[in-house]
Amino acid sequence: MITAQLVSHPLCPYVQRAAIVMAEKGIAFTRSDIDLANKPDWFLRLSPLGKVPLLQIDGQTLFESAPIVEYLEEIAEPKLHPQQPLQRAQHRAWMEFASTLLSDIAVLYRATPEGFDEAWQRVQQRLETLEQALGEGPFFSGNTFHLVDALFASVLRYWEVFDLLVESRLPARLVRLHAWRQALLQRRSVSSAVAPDYPLRLRDFIEALPGSHLGTRLRALHTPLSPAGAAAPR
Ligand SMILES: N[C@@H](CCC(=O)N[C@@H](CS)C(=O)NCC(=O)O)C(=O)O
Structure with missing residues (x-):
């Protein structure tokens, strides 16, 4: 064991x-x-x-x-990569795309008001590209949950907070991406990978970033943080 x-x-x-x-x-x-x-x-x-x-x-x-x-x-079993070498290589390439998107997301939540539009354009372009790569779902390559799904689950989770603001909402036109995100977030392995207070913590983290446009906008949505930095219940 x-x-x-x-x-x-x-x-x-x-x-x-x-x-x-x-x-x-x-x-x-x-x-x-x-x-x-x-x-x-x-x-x-x-x-x-x-x-x-x-x-x-x-x-x-x-x-x-x-x-x-x-x-x-x-x-360890079960294997989460496709068996077919070409498809496995394609999945690995998309896993690299997930890492690039994570870097773009970090730029986005740190962006100042002046830099926000450019950062959001970049993230939106990546999301459009991802939408084009998706099939019928529910997962990246059909009915089976693969390693590539595991990597995008932690990317798409950011929208638990980004969706609170109109300027960073997951665009409604990306219908496959929305359905994929739902399927991922409902998966037990995905939901158990963070604590239940993850959205609160993420929100607090972004709100505390100096100069962050999203942080400022999120702070304006609710009561201020307590002096200890813990989020007020909401
Ligand atoms: N390429 C790394 C990235 C890991 C990473 O950036 N971790 C962040 C937290 S999400 C970290 O430890 N940052 C601390 C630091 O850079 O000082 C990986 O895939 O494991």
């Missing part, structure tokens, strides 16, 4: 990749969150890039989410 330890942060989309894949494969794991603003020495010793996730397994430490999920894919 494999047991793994995931070194994590509650909001990190790359951590979610590993958590989703382990849940899909029935790999038992424990999870420990670290404060990325104040990284512990033991973490810095183990993480060459100073980033989460780390996966501690079999007395070894792995870093970087892509090799981590590929490793999990090799050691």
Whole structure:
């Protein structure tokens, strides 16, 4: 029986990749969150890039989410990559697209009012491209949940907060993307990859970003944060 330890942060989309894949494969794991603003020495010793996730397994430490999920894919059933090599390569290419979109999303939520439109255009273009790549659903390649679905689940989860604002809403015309997002978020492995307070935490995180247009707009939607930084109930 494999047991793994995931070194994590509650909001990190790359951590979610590993958590989703382990849940899909029935790999038992424990999870420990670290404060990325104040990284512990033991973490810095183990993480060459100073980033989460780390996966501690079999007395070894792995870093970087892509090799981590590929490793999990090799050691445990059910297989989440397509069997056919060409389709597998195509899925890997879209997994790379998911990482690029995550970087664009980070630019978006940090964008100042002056930079927001350009950042949103970029994200929208990526979403349009993704819409064109989707088939009939419910998942990326039909009825089977693949590794590529696990990676986009943590991308599309951002709209739990972005959808609160008209300027960052998932465009209604992207109907396949909407249906895919629903199917992903309903999946048990996906819902269990974050704590129930994930949307609140994400919202608090964005609201606290200095100069962020989305942060300012989100703050204007509700009562201010408590002095301790905890979100007021809403
Ligand atoms: N390429 C990395 C990205 C991981 C990443 O950016 N993690 C963020 C949190 S979501 C992090 O640890 N940031 C801390 C830092 O950069 O100092 C992966 O796929 O694992």
